[in-house]
Structure formats: structure tokens, C-alpha cells
Amino acid sequence: MLSPEHQELLSAHFDGELASEERARVDTLLNESQEARELLQEFDEISAAVRNVDVPALPDGLRDAVLAQIRPAAPKPLARRPRWHRWAAPVLAASLALTVAVFLQQQVQQPATDLRVADHVISASPAELDDSIQPGDLSESAETALAFSAVTESSPAQPEATRSLSPLETDAMRLSSDAPDGLSTRLFPYGSQPVPGETRSLLVQQGDIPVVVNYTVVDVEKAAGQMRVFLSGNGIHHIVTTTPPEKPDVTGNEIENAPDARYVALLVDAPQDQVVAALNDFDSIQEVVDVDADYVEVSNSFGVEAEALPYRMQQKWEANDESLLPRMEASRQRNAAPGSAVGGEARKQEPASRMTTLGTARPAAPSPSAGALATETTNGVVDSPASAPKPRQLTQTATAGMAVQMAVSEQEVRQLMERQYHRRRVAESYPQSAATAPARPPAPPEPEPLETDGLGSQQGLSSRRVKLLLILQDQSDQ
Amino acid sequence: MNTDDQQLIDRCRAGDVEAFGGLVTRYQDRLYGTLVRMLGSTHEASDVAQDAFVLAFQKLDTFRGDSAFYSWLFRIAYNAAASRRRKRRIARTSVEATREQTGQEPADQRPSADPSHALQSQERSDLVRQALDELADDHRAVLVMKEMENLRYEQIAELLGCPVGTVRSRIHRARNELREKLNRALKAEQ
Numbered sequence: 001m002l003s004p005e006h007q008e009l010l011s012a013h014f015d016g017e018l019a020s021e022e023r024a025r026v027d028t029l030l031n032e033s034q035e036a037r038e039l040l041q042e043f044d045e046i047s048a049a050v051r052n053v054d055v056p057a058l059p060d061g062l063r064d065a066v067l068a069q070i071r072p073a074a075p076k077p078l079a080r081r082p083r084w085h086r087w088a089a090p091v092l093a094a095s096l097a098l099t100v101a102v103f104l105q106q107q108v109q110q111p112a113t114d115l116r117v118a119d120h121v122i123s124a125s126p127a128e129l130d131d132s133i134q135p136g137d138l139s140e141s142a143e144t145a146l147a148f149s150a151v152t153e154s155s156p157a158q159p160e161a162t163r164s165l166s167p168l169e170t171d172a173m174r175l176s177s178d179a180p181d182g183l184s185t186r187l188f189p190y191g192s193q194p195v196p197g198e199t200r201s202l203l204v205q206q207g208d209i210p211v212v213v214n215y216t217v218v219d220v221e222k223a224a225g226q227m228r229v230f231l232s233g234n235g236i237h238h239i240v241t242t243t244p245p246e247k248p249d250v251t252g253n254e255i256e257n258a259p260d261a262r263y264v265a266l267l268v269d270a271p272q273d274q275v276v277a278a279l280n281d282f283d284s285i286q287e288v289v290d291v292d293a294d295y296v297e298v299s300n301s302f303g304v305e306a307e308a309l310p311y312r313m314q315q316k317w318e319a320n321d322e323s324l325l326p327r328m329e330a331s332r333q334r335n336a337a338p339g340s341a342v343g344g345e346a347r348k349q350e351p352a353s354r355m356t357t358l359g360t361a362r363p364a365a366p367s368p369s370a371g372a373l374a375t376e377t378t379n380g381v382v383d384s385p386a387s388a389p390k391p392r393q394l395t396q397t398a399t400a401g402m403a404v405q406m407a408v409s410e411q412e413v414r415q416l417m418e419r420q421y422h423r424r425r426v427a428e429s430y431p432q433s434a435a436t437a438p439a440r441p442p443a444p445p446e447p448e449p450l451e452t453d454g455l456g457s458q459q460g461l462s463s464r465r466v467k468l469l470l471i472l473q474d475q476s477d478q
Numbered sequence: 479m480n481t482d483d484q485q486l487i488d489r490c491r492a493g494d495v496e497a498f499g500g501l502v503t504r505y506q507d508r509l510y511g512t513l514v515r516m517l518g519s520t521h522e523a524s525d526v527a528q529d530a531f532v533l534a535f536q537k538l539d540t541f542r543g544d545s546a547f548y549s550w551l552f553r554i555a556y557n558a559a560a561s562r563r564r565k566r567r568i569a570r571t572s573v574e575a576t577r578e579q580t581g582q583e584p585a586d587q588r589p590s591a592d593p594s595h596a597l598q599s600q601e602r603s604d605l606v607r608q609a610l611d612e613l614a615d616d617h618r619a620v621l622v623m624k625e626m627e628n629l630r631y632e633q634i635a636e637l638l639g640c641p642v643g644t645v646r647s648r649i650h651r652a653r654n655e656l657r658e659k660l661n662r663a664l665k666a667e668q
Contacts, residue, residue: 007650008646008647012646012650015624015631015649017630017631046653046656046657046660049602049603050606052603055511056520058510058524059520062510062527065528066535067498070495070536
């Protein structure tokens with residue numbers, strides 16, 4: 001019996017593909033083995049059989065068919081392709097899906113930027129965009145950006161909650177909100193009113209790159225309702241606020257509210273870990289700002305400059321609420337923990353490093369339009385998972401107060417935080433919200449119970465139910 | 479390269495599309511025959527041949543003349559066939575397939591009066607083609623390339639993008655498998 005190796009050698013020999021050394025081996029094999037000679041004969045028969053397989057004649061017409069295909073066809077009229085197609089295709093392909101909470105009546109004058117806006121505003125469906133923008137609508141300059149609205153009557157309403165924003169999207173959003181003509185002017189040309197769920201597009205310039213920003217008009221009140229449901233489902237107490245009246249902030253300064261500004265903010269109370277767990281799914285929240293003692297400078301906390309003035313605020317808290325004193329002591333202990341700066345002056349050396357990051361948090365954009373989530377304990381003590389080592393009991397028992405800001409001005413956040421610290425005032429100001437708040441379950445046993453202003457906590461919540469809350473403040477002028 | 483081929487190619491490049499018809503006429507039968515064996519279907523083979531000729535015309539400017547035109551054409555055809563085969567497996571031979579491929583009823587399977595000439599008869603031709611179709615695609619392809627196009631192992635390897643040793647092994651396996659199938663069929667007939 002010939003080995004497979006010998007059979008393969010014979011096959012290659014039959015094809016004339018052997019080197020001289022192998023050929024010598026095969027010659028020897030053929031001299032010594034009748035079986036080898038027979039196999040070689042069979043290869044020959046098989047080869048002949050394959051070559052002699054009867055093949056039906058080639059159907060007529062192959063030549064003509066080929067020639068018909070390769071003969072030059074009559075020239076087709078070239079489709080009119082506007083020049084902007086050269087860059088529009090990649091732009092559209094790279095279009096960014098954003099969800100924007102739009103506020104209609106806010107009138108905040110924005111500083112002019114170098115963003116250029118085209119003269120024309122074009123309304124078109126996304127499908128028509130490709131053909132609706134003509135070269136004449138754009139200047140030749142790469143610095144030109146065209147604002148247009150894409151009214152999609154046929155498109156289904158988009159969910160208010162979508163997804164997180166990439167840095168590019170954030171930049172684009174900042175561009176759009178910083179536009180000299182104002183976002184609303186361009187979002188709602190001809191005075192048209194946005195409809196929640198409506199998809200619109202905005203073409204802006206990011207450096208030399210035109211960027212199409214697709215966004216969905218969101219009813220912020222509805223979004224707040226979703227957030228409220230979400231929080232309630234997780235046993236997180238919350239208070240929904242709308243535009244608060246102007247009032248002095250905790251420092252006695254007059255808060256400059258934007259006239260007729262609309263916003264929604266949620267003030268929630270829950271254990272820190274509960275809040276953290278629950279809100280991890282809110283992936284559009286770009287940053288979570290640990291306001292703790294930095295609270296007094298909360299205006300900065302929505303940017304990257306969360307300068308701290310902890311002592312000042314702690315003193316304020318102590319003056320306003322004696323019940324906070326024990327926890328203030330805990331806060332001081334924590335601040336004195338290894339790796340943590342001690343005291344106000346030292347904390348000033350510690351800028352934004354105390355920002356808590358949750359979910360897909362990323363470095364804060366220096367834009368007030370960026371969403372922010374402010375967290376702190378009820379006594380103002382920072383309870384950040386990203387912060388320095390903390391006393392165990394504080395972590396386990398402290399009730400966190402959280403302000404979820406949706407297009408809320410920095411001053412308004414101050415108010416929210418103030419109300420957090422002075423709960424009776426909050427209850428008086430928002431009796432309806434307080435009355436509709438879900439019944440709170442009893443607080444779990446705690447090794448060293450701390451006063452929680454009557455707010456219990458709930459452990460073991462289920463999170464990851466809601467996808468997000470988006471945040472953008474309309475800073476346009478109309 | 480064949481002088482006549484070169485002249486036709488030059489005319490094509492000069493804009494004489496009809497000259498390409500001469501190349502089609504010259505090589506269509508050979509290409510078609512190989513493709514039928516490779517694909518197992520006359521319809522597939524005809525379609526692939528047509529596609530290959532059209533592609534060859536479109537790529538004619540890239541043909542450098544380093545090899546024979548037919549070798550270049552066959553390479554295009556093989557790639558077209560491989561692409562087509564990836565999209566759709568060829569149905570195995572059946573009574574219907576036999577009729578489709580040959581335009582005839584299935585062959586009479588009665589044993590030949592002279593077994594020594596078994597593989598030379600029409601019936602045996604159908605038997606061989608059926609056995610050929612039953613080979614694995616990669617085995618059948620290399621065997622057909624060797625037997626029909628007489629390509630060197632090195633050329634086949636380049637075409638398939640595999641080592642020469644793989645080609646050698648595949649051809650050997652294809653021959654062995656074909657030999658066993660035919661032996662079994664002949665024994666069954668006898």
C-alpha cells in the first residue's frame with residue numbers, strides 16, 4: 001500500500017512538478033512498486049477523463065452579448081451636482097445626532113463669536129437637504145456655516161432621551177449655542193414654533209469643518225417628568241422646580257435670572273450610592289459636579305473651574321442649620337484624610353479635581369449649556385465616589401442631595417442648593433411637589449445614624465431603567 | 479504573447495471595440511469549457527465567461543502583456559467565478575441538473591460492454607462530470623486548472639493566493655477522491 005506521501009509524489013510527478021531530488025525518489029519507487037506504476041496509470045486515465053468530459057456547446061450569442069456591453073453607450077446627461085456636494089456628503093455622513101432641550105422664551109444675549117452664518121435659512125426635510133442647498137446659498141469661504149431647519153413631518157417623534165454626547169458633539173453644540181444670531185433664531189426660522197419630538201438640523205462650522213447637528217426638540221417639562229418617574233421608581237425623593245422667583249442667594253447677592261427663562265430642575269434626595277447607581281444610566285450627563293463645599297462657587301462648577309471656598313460655605317451652613325454641625329465635623333475629618341487637602345485655602349489649590357464623574361462623564365465643557373449634575377450630602381458634605389477616603393459611616397448613612405440641572409443657569413443652581421439646605425423653605429415653596437412625592441421607605445439600619453433632615457434612604461435600588469436626560473440651555477436671542 | 483492577440487488588443491486600445499470580438503471568438507470556447515468543469519453549470523459558466531470578457535475589456539489598459547492574454551483572461555474569469563460561487567452554491571447534479579447542463583436526459587447507467595473503455599463513453603463522461611462536481615470547490619478548481627489549463631503549480635498558487643505545497647496537496651487529494659468515486663461507480667455498474 002502506497003503511503004499518502006508517495007501518492008502525492010506520484011501526483012506531482014505526473015504533473016511534472018517535482019524537483020530533481022524528488023524525481024529520483026519517484027523513479028526508484030516506480031522501479032520497485034507495481035502499485036505505483038498502476039497509480040500513475042490511473043492518474044493518466046483520470047486526467048483524460050476530466051479533459052474529455054463532454055461539455056454542451058457554448059450557447060450562441062456570447063460574443064454579441066459581450067460587444068453589446070462594451071460598446072460605448074450614448075452619453076448620459078450629467079446630473080446637476082452642486083459644488084457643495086463635494087463636502088456635503090462627508091458632512092452629512094458625519095452628522096451628529098444630538099438631542100437638545102429647547103427653551104423658547106429665554107433671552108440671553110450672547111457674545112459674538114467668529115462663527116459665520118449664511119444669509120439664507122432653508123427649510124427642508126433631511127431627504128431634501130442634499131438638493132435644497134444650492135451653491136449660491138453658501139459663500140465660497142470655508143468659514144461659512146449655513147443654518148437651516150429640517151422639518152420632518154413624516155419622521156416619528158424622537159424620544160427625549162437619547163444618548164451621550166461626544167466631545168465633538170459638545171463642541172458643535174457649543175458652537176451652535178454661541179452663534180451670534182442665537183440658536184433659537186436659527187432653530188426656529190420664520191417664527192415657527194418647535195414641536196416636541198420634531199427633528200431639526202443645524203449646520204455649523206467647527207474650525208474648517210462644516211458639521212451638521214441633528215437635534216430633537218424636547219419638551220423639558222416632559223423630560224423632567226420622565227426623570228421624576230425614574231427617580232421615583234428608584235426610591236429617590238425628588239422635588240421638581242420650575243422657574244423660581246428671583247431672590248437673593250445665600251450670599252445675599254441678587255440673582256440675575258434671565259427674563260422669561262424656562263427651565264426645569266430636579267432636586268433629589270437619596271443616599272449617595274443610590275443616586276450614583278441610579279444615575280449611571282443617564283449617559284448624556286456630561287459631568288457630575290461635586291459641589292460640596294465648593295457650592296458657593298457653583299457657578300463655576302458647571303465649567304471646569306470648580307474653585308472651592310469650603311470654609312465659607314461651611315460657616316454659612318452652620319449658621320443656618322445647627323443640625324448640620326455633626327456632619328460638618330465629618331466633612332472636616334474627611335477633608336483632613338490622607339490625600340485630601342485641609343481647609344479652605346488648601347482646597348483652593350484643588351480645582352476641578354473633585355468633580356465626580358458618573359457614567360460617561362467627561363471633562364466639563366466650558367459652556368454653560370453643558371449639562372451638569374450637582375451632588376452633595378444634605379449637609380453639604382461632599383460624598384463623591386471619586387473623592388478622597390471618607391469616614392465609613394458617612395458614606396453609608398449620609399443622605400445625598402442632588403440637583404439635576406437641565407438648562408439651569410448657574411444662579412438658579414444656587415437657589416436649588418440653597419433650598420436643599422433649607423428644606424422647610426423648599427417645602428413651603430413647593431408644597432405640591434412635596435405632597436406628591438412618593439412615600440419614603442424606612443431607612444435601613446445604620447451603625448451610626450446621622451441626622452438626615454427627615455429624609456430616609458433606600459438601599460438596593462434597581463437602576464439602569466432610563467437612558468438619559470439631555471441638557472442644553474437655549475441661550476439665543478430672539 | 480500571441481501576435482494576433484496583441485494586434486487585437488492594440489486595436490481595442492485605439493478605440494476599435496469590435497476588435498475585442500475577435501478575442502472573444504478566439505477564447506470563448508476554451509474558457510467556457512473550463513468554467514463548466516469548474517462550476518458544474520453551463521448557465522453559470524456562460525454568465526461568468528461573459529462577465530470575464532467584459533471585465534477584461536474594461537481592464538485592458540492594465541494588461542501589460544507579461545503573460546498570454548488567455549492566462550490573464552482566465553485569472554479574471556476565475557475570480558469572477560469564485561465570487562459568484564461564494565454568492566450561490568451550485569446545486570448538485572440531479573436529473574434536472576443533468577438535463578439543464580446537457581440538454582439531454584440523464585445518461586443510461588447500464589454498464590458498457592467494454593469496461594476498459596468505460597471512461598471514454600458518453601455515459602462515463604457524465605459520470606466523471608458528476609464525480610467532478612461532487613469534489614470540494616477548492617479541490618475541483620485546482621484539478622481543473624491543472625488538467626484543462628495546464629497551469630503550473632506556481633501559477634495556480636498565485637491565482638489562489640496559497641502556497642505551492644497547498645496546490646500540490648489539493649491536486650493529489652482531488653485525484654484520489656475522483657479516482658475513488660469513479661472506481662465505486664464503475665464497480666456499481668458492473
